[in-house]
Amino acid sequence: MDVFARKLKERAEQLGISNAEAARRCDLDERRYAHYVSGRREPDLATLVKIAQTLGTTPNWLLGLSSIGTYGTARTDMQDRLISAAQMMQDEKLRHLVIQAEALAAEDAERG
Template identity: 60%
Template structure:
């Protein structure tokens, strides 16, 4: 529960919204959402998915689960990037992908 509560608060900060706004976006009562954000309660799976979708992230990130790499620090950066990309236009995401691919290509030439 601790990770979920921390991630709910972190995501609201990233989006610049209050818990009340996060609750509204997820279609939840403010008090119910506050229980999740404080770590007093855990949402069921359907509610977790709804909250993650409303906040533009994944249930895995909300729970601190990483399947992309065994390096927890790298996994955190990848999830942060994915969360930031949710706030970008398609063109901005494409530019970031091109830049990332260029970095990887340059490394392979060294």
């Protein structure tokens, strides 16, 4: 399960979050999640799927069975971080974020 532990750490790093934040987002006890990250324990299937969905990847990627779900460019990593943060926001804050993002995109489009 060393691959799973490594992939959990890698995905949290890609998203720019701590393991504690990843645990919180997955609605898991921080100590339980730490066991997964350290390779001491393995999640059951339902927990694996929940972790993958919450972190925006696939169970197969987390298990090292697929390269799908890997990210690599700074741009896609930032997009993933934005999506991950947006998923945790309340609707009103998300609406404000969308308005700000659209304004920034329009500004860039005007500049060419």
